[in-house]
Amino acid sequence: MNQSSVRPQSLNKVEICGLYKVYEETSSEAALDSISDRHVLTDLNFAVPARSFTCFLGPSGCGKSTLLRIIAGFDTPSRGEVLVDGDPVCGPNPKHIFVFQEDGLFPWFTAYENIELGIRNLKDSQKRHELVLEYLEMVGLKGFGGYYPHELSGGMRRRAEVARALIANPDILFMDEPFGALDFVTRLQMREEMLNVHAMFPTTILFITHDIDEAIQLADQIVLFTERPTSVKEVLSLGYPHPRDFTKGDLAVLRRHIYRTMGVHAAL
Numbered sequence: 001m002n003q004s005s006v007r008p009q010s011l012n013k014v015e016i017c018g019l020y021k022v023y024e025e026t027s028s029e030a031a032l033d034s035i036s037d038r039h040v041l042t043d044l045n046f047a048v049p050a051r052s053f054t055c056f057l058g059p060s061g062c063g064k065s066t067l068l069r070i071i072a073g074f075d076t077p078s079r080g081e082v083l084v085d086g087d088p089v090c091g092p093n094p095k096h097i098f099v100f101q102e103d104g105l106f107p108w109f110t111a112y113e114n115i116e117l118g119i120r121n122l123k124d125s126q127k128r129h130e131l132v133l134e135y136l137e138m139v140g141l142k143g144f145g146g147y148y149p150h151e152l153s154g155g156m157r158r159r160a161e162v163a164r165a166l167i168a169n170p171d172i173l174f175m176d177e178p179f180g181a182l183d184f185v186t187r188l189q190m191r192e193e194m195l196n197v198h199a200m201f202p203t204t205i206l207f208i209t210h211d212i213d214e215a216i217q218l219a220d221q222i223v224l225f226t227e228r229p230t231s232v233k234e235v236l237s238l239g240y241p242h243p244r245d246f247t248k249g250d251l252a253v254l255r256r257h258i259y260r261t262m263g264v265h266a267a268l
Contacts, residue, residue, distance in 0.1 A: 013172065013204040014048035014071060019080035021066055039229035040066055044080070046223055046235050053198050053205045055215035057262070058225030058233075064208045065176055071206065072096055072174050084172070097170035101177040104161050105149040111160045112136065112145030118167040135163040139193060155186035159193065166201060175207045179214070191217055195242055212258050216246045224261060234261060 021041035040063040048054045056064045069075040071082050073092040082089040084096075105114045116132050136145050139159040149157055158178060165173055179187045191214060198205060198218075209215050215222050216238070224233040236254070246255045 011050060012047040013050040013052070013084065014206070015083040015086075016044045016046050016067075016071075017081050017083065019044040019067075019070070019082065020078045021063065021070065021075075022078040041070075041077070042229040042231045044230075044232055046232050048204060048206065049221065051202050051204055052220040053194075053207065053218055054221040054223060055219040056206070056208045056223050056225065057210070057212065057215050057258070058230065059227050059262070060210065062225050062228050062230045064225065068174050068176055068206060068208060072098055072172075074098075093171070095169075095171040096174065097165040097168055097172070098174045099161050099165050099176070099178050101180055103149065103157055105157055105164075107149050110146050110148055111141060111152065111156075114149070114160055115145075115164045115167055118164045131167060135167045138166075139163045153186075154182050155190060158182065158186075158190055162193065162197065166197060166203075170203055172204045172206065175205065177208050177210065180210070187211075187214070194218060212255065212262070212264075213246060216251060216255055216258070217242075217244050222258070224258065 019041055020039075020043060023038050023040065044067070056067070058064055066075060070077055071084075071089065073089045073096070084093075105111075106117075109117070112132055115135055116128060119128055119131060122128050122131075132145070133142075136142055139162055141156060141159055141163070144152065144156065147156075149160075152160065161178070179190050182190065194205075194207075195218065197203075207215075207218065219238055222236045222238065224236070225231070226233045236258070238254070240251060244251055246252060
């Protein structure tokens, strides 16, 4: 084997290298769209450590979801590349699981049946049954397996979606504002669930949020983005133990820094 073709091992799970995303204009759009509307992502360069919990923070519409789709292989960059384990992303990977902002449960399936979809290729029916029960209990849905999505609360549906994603043993878990539609208390509960999940599974988590406090409470790393055309403003590493109190000490200073970096002063 040609030694020059072998990529060196990296501690990073994902590497974003000179990434641009520009949407092509049509003749009908030319008069309506500005340059900044078409240029979504501009020269992004950063890395995501293996098994880390990385949060993406940035203005609404800056292209965070576009970037997540590119990393997951559902979209392609205009220039640059995404490396996962040192190899270029060329399309979706069954070991990379996406949890979208909208409800993703199939309404005609029960919670049990929705979660079982994550291991539908497992031939051993008894093992499938045992695993589904285990994951129902793990996310606090023991006894609710027979309920349909419309019979569950918003937080319970989110838990079922997380269980369906985790039961597939994902290498990377993509989460696009998964708690955005939940009430405040349920969001706090789901944050605790995600911290438990992160402690239990060797999964790399990429998580979009608009909630600065949520990012501080969850993330090992926060990537801050600018307005469109979007570039990386700052990458912050958080080596603080959980649970985190962002009202005191270094975390309070970091919180104020992030708010000010994002142009928010009134909340401080």
